[in-house]
Amino acid sequence: MDESDLHFWKSIAIKMTDQVEKAISPLIGTKEAGEIIRMGADGTPSKLIDLVAEDEVIEVLVSSKRPVTLISEEIGTIKINSSPNEYIDIEALRNAQGKNLRNTEDFYNSSNDPQIIFVVDPLDGTSNAVKKIPAFGISIAIAEYTPTKDLPSLNDVKMGFIKNFATGDFYEVIKDKESLVNGKKVSPSIQTSLNHSSMGAFIYGTKFSQINNICKIIRRMRILGSVALELSYVGNGAYDAFMDLRGNLRVVDIAAAKLFVEQSGGLITDQAGLPLNGLLNLSSRTSIIATGNKDLHKEIMKIMEVI
Amino acid sequence: MDESDLHFWKSIAIKMTDQVEKAISPLIGTKEAGEIIRMGADGTPSKLIDLVAEDEVIEVLVSSKRPVTLISEEIGTIKINSSPNEYIDIEALRNAQGKNLRNTEDFYNSSNDPQIIFVVDPLDGTSNAVKKIPAFGISIAIAEYTPTKDLPSLNDVKMGFIKNFATGDFYEVIKDKESLVNGKKVSPSIQTSLNHSSMGAFIYGTKFSQINNICKIIRRMRILGSVALELSYVGNGAYDAFMDLRGNLRVVDIAAAKLFVEQSGGLITDQAGLPLNGLLNLSSRTSIIATGNKDLHKEIMKIMEVI
Numbered sequence: 001m002d003e004s005d006l007h008f009w010k011s012i013a014i015k016m017t018d019q020v021e022k023a024i025s026p027l028i029g030t031k032e033a034g035e036i037i038r039m040g041a042d043g044t045p046s047k048l049i050d051l052v053a054e055d056e057v058i059e060v061l062v063s064s065k066r067p068v069t070l071i072s073e074e075i076g077t078i079k080i081n082s083s084p085n086e087y088i089d090i091e092a093l094r095n096a097q098g099k100n101l102r103n104t105e106d107f108y109n110s111s112n113d114p115q116i117i118f119v120v121d122p123l124d125g126t127s128n129a130v131k132k133i134p135a136f137g138i139s140i141a142i143a144e145y146t147p148t149k150d151l152p153s154l155n156d157v158k159m160g161f162i163k164n165f166a167t168g169d170f171y172e173v174i175k176d177k178e179s180l181v182n183g184k185k186v187s188p189s190i191q192t193s194l195n196h197s198s199m200g201a202f203i204y205g206t207k208f209s210q211i212n213n214i215c216k217i218i219r220r221m222r223i224l225g226s227v228a229l230e231l232s233y234v235g236n237g238a239y240d241a242f243m244d245l246r247g248n249l250r251v252v253d254i255a256a257a258k259l260f261v262e263q264s265g266g267l268i269t270d271q272a273g274l275p276l277n278g279l280l281n282l283s284s285r286t287s288i289i290a291t292g293n294k295d296l297h298k299e300i301m302k303i304m305e306v307i
Numbered sequence: 308m309d310e311s312d313l314h315f316w317k318s319i320a321i322k323m324t325d326q327v328e329k330a331i332s333p334l335i336g337t338k339e340a341g342e343i344i345r346m347g348a349d350g351t352p353s354k355l356i357d358l359v360a361e362d363e364v365i366e367v368l369v370s371s372k373r374p375v376t377l378i379s380e381e382i383g384t385i386k387i388n389s390s391p392n393e394y395i396d397i398e399a400l401r402n403a404q405g406k407n408l409r410n411t412e413d414f415y416n417s418s419n420d421p422q423i424i425f426v427v428d429p430l431d432g433t434s435n436a437v438k439k440i441p442a443f444g445i446s447i448a449i450a451e452y453t454p455t456k457d458l459p460s461l462n463d464v465k466m467g468f469i470k471n472f473a474t475g476d477f478y479e480v481i482k483d484k485e486s487l488v489n490g491k492k493v494s495p496s497i498q499t500s501l502n503h504s505s506m507g508a509f510i511y512g513t514k515f516s517q518i519n520n521i522c523k524i525i526r527r528m529r530i531l532g533s534v535a536l537e538l539s540y541v542g543n544g545a546y547d548a549f550m551d552l553r554g555n556l557r558v559v560d561i562a563a564a565k566l567f568v569e570q571s572g573g574l575i576t577d578q579a580g581l582p583l584n585g586l587l588n589l590s591s592r593t594s595i596i597a598t599g600n601k602d603l604h605k606e607i608m609k610i611m612e613v614i
Contacts, residue, residue: 127505127527131545134441134474167441167473198434203522215510220434223530238438 001144001158006174009116012064013140013161019056020122020138021165024049028165029132038094041076042250042282049129050074053122053138055090061118062088069117071252071280117143117152119255119280124162125226134166139228141255143280152280160256162228171232171260179235179264186236188266189292194218194299197240200230202249213303214243231257234290235264241291241300245271248285251278261290267297271304308451308465313481316423319371320447320468326363327429327445328472331356335472336439345401348383349557349589356436357381360429360445362397368425369395376424378559378587424450424459426562426587431469432533441473446535448562450587459587467563469535478539478567486542486571493543495573496599501525501606504547507537509556520610521550538564541597542571548598548607552578555592558585568597574604578611 001009027033033049040046054074061068061080071077075093080086118140123129125136142159145152162171173179179186191197198220215221222239224230231254233239258276261268270276271287278284291297308316334340340356347353361381368375368387378384382400387393425447430436432443449466452459469478480486486493498504505527522528529546531537538561540546565583568575577583578594585591598604 131505131540132474132476133529133531133540133545134471164441167439169439198438203528220532221510221530222440222532223528224440225527225529233438233440238440 006159008064008066009142010159010161010172010174012060013118013142013159015063016057016060016120016140017138017161017163017170019060020053021163023052023056024123024129024165027052028129030130034127034130040074042073044073046074047126047130050123050126051094054120057118057120057122058088058090066116069115071117071119071282072122073250073252073282074122076282114144114146115152117145117156117280119143119157119252121228121253124228124253125224128225129165132166133225135164135224135226135229136166137162137164137226137229139253139256141252141259143255153277154251154255154258154280155277156280157255157259160259162232162256162260164226164229171235171257173235173256173260173263175259175263177263179260181236186264188234188261188264189237189240189296191240192293192295192299194296194303197296198222200224200233200239200242202227202244202246214300217303227253228257231268231288231290232260234266234268234292235260237292241296242288243271243290243300244288247271247287249288250282251276251284251286252280252282254286254288255280265292267291267294269297273297273301313466315371315373316449317466317468317479317481319367320449320466322370323364323367323427323447324445324468324470324477326367327360328470330359330363331430331436331472334359335436337437341434341437347381349380351380353381354433354437357430357433358401361427364425364427364429365395365397373423376422377427378424378589379427379429380557380559380589381429383589421451421453422459424452424463424587426450426464426559428535428560431535431560432531435532436472439473440532442471442531442533442536443473444469444471444533444536446560446563448559448566450562460584461558461562461565461587462584463587464562464566467566469539469563469567471533471536478542478564480542480563480567480570482566482570484570486567488543493571495541495568495571496544496547496603498547499600499602499606501603501610504603505529507531507540507546507549509534509551509553521607524610534560535564538575538595538597539567541573541575541599542567544599548603549595550578550597550607551595554578554594556595557589558583558591558593559587559589561593561595562587572599574598574601576604580604580608 027049035048036045067081121139129136140161141157143156158175160173200222268290334356342355343352374388428446436443447468448464450463465482467480501524507529575597
């Protein structure tokens with residue numbers, strides 16, 4: 001992706017952020033927002049506020065007038081502007097339900113040109129938005145994929161944009177560049193002692209034996225309920241560490257925040273300490289251990305007796 | 308307290324909220340905010356942002372020109388305006404350190420007139436404010452106490468005011484009246500099934516055997532890191548339930564939110580299911596189980612095998 005393309009797609013991501021924020025704002029904290037409208041492409045129920053957010057995402061991509069693939073929770077994986085005068089009927093796509101979630105291999109083999117893929121969580125922290133708990137926002141990862149033997153994965157992500165709509169904080173990152181919050185360069189925590197660590201930890205529903213030791217030792221534990229935002233907190237040091245050990249975290253939900261953590265200088269692996277390189281599709285799942293630095297990561301792995 | 312007194316002290320509480328918010332706002336998200344300046348009256352370290360907030364609290368009470376007792380974390384328990392031209396030297400009081408934390412009995416027996424007590428947490432969620440994690444604010448409980456055999460307790464609280472400075476949401480309650488958020492009457496959750504419950508749960512540092520069962524069964528768990536705000540969430544239904552089982556929660560920190568939950572129609576007890584009636588002093592501690600309704604409370608007690 002050259003500078004001009006980076007600039008173009010960044011402007012689309014910012015437009016997307018603005019339009020989604022505007023569209024959902026009247027719904028924040030309302031009962032209506034949480035009404036289940038249909039089943040999404042990923043097999044989980046779609047709430048009104050999720051669909052309102054995703055409609056804006058699709059519309060902004062259509063308005064870009066460039067061919068682009070969208071991967072998003074409710075609509076699935078779709079191609080947009082693949083032919084010059086293509087008409088995108090969102091309602092028809094939604095009615096197709098799970099059918100949009102095609103075999104990823106077939107999907108990408110249909111072309112040999114480099115493709116732009118928008119991996120979007122239009123509203124991360126939906127239940128927070130419905131209850132007006134101040135951690136919900138958009139996550140946008142932009143990947144560039146040239147069809148080869150490998151399918152598109154987290155390694156292909158070139159840019160990430162995350163906004164907490166409740167606070168207005170805007171997180172952005174471009175591969176091989178700095179991680180920024182509200183335009184300012186950020187750094188992760190230098191805390192190396194678990195005893196003094198504040199950690200985001202999605203632990204409910206996990207085996208307690210796995211994390212009992214961690215919870216006993218850490219200074220502070222937080223669960224805000226928005227993985228994209230809380231993972232980004234490792235990038236700017238708001239959290240010393242973040243872990244999600246439930247094992248069913250969608251790869252697409254962390255696509256932007258993972259790059260944000262890495263480019264800030266933080267460390268992110270799965271629960272076994274291995275690099276994250278999941279495929280960019282809705283069925284791909286992972287666990288996460290992210291820290292501000294290597295020493296704290298080692299500390300966590302040691303305590304979990306994985307190493 | 309008659310209507311005119313209620314009105315007067317409410318206006319003082321609102322002035323306090325505004326002044327604290329204004330004073331701390333330049334410090335949010337800064338390293339300076341978290342610098343430890345001295346030890347507080349309660350024996351824990353006072354951070355710069357806590358002291359800045361508390362100074363405003365004291366100044367507003369001095370400016371009220373009426374005799375009032377303040378109970379606050381850093382300064383301890385102090386009398387303000389007890390003689391007509393009293394001069395409050397905040398710095399001297401701070402230097403007295405733990406000495407302000409006098410024997411409560413002696414303190415209240417010094418007068419037989421009804422006394423107004425402000426129980427204030429100038430900044431609940433300090434570490435969030437330092438890291439710009441969006442859950443921090445002020446908690447103000449106003450109690451009226453007529454010296455008798457009993458010392459002032461949670462039962463003497465007549466009004467409560469809580470503001471989340473990160474979102475601007477303002478929670479207010481007057482005894483025997485409705486609980487309001489941003490001026491609108493709120494109701495707690497009618498969810499009676501733990502399986503479908505979203506719960507705030509301060510569990511790190513507790514015995515996991517106590518809560519293992521709860522964590523396995525609940526739908527969503529949250530830990531924002533501000534007990535006053537999260538307890539208030541039970542009042543407006545943002546949380547179906549809230550529990551803090553660490554057993555070292557300060558009674559003064561929940562004095563406002565407890566009334567808010569009760570007047571909304573929610574239920575609040577300690578871990579044993581008993582009414583909360585802790586004394587209003589800095590050494591008084593408790594555990595909490597708060598729910599939107601009786602059925603969910605029973606459900607929790609059953610699972611914890613306390614009943």
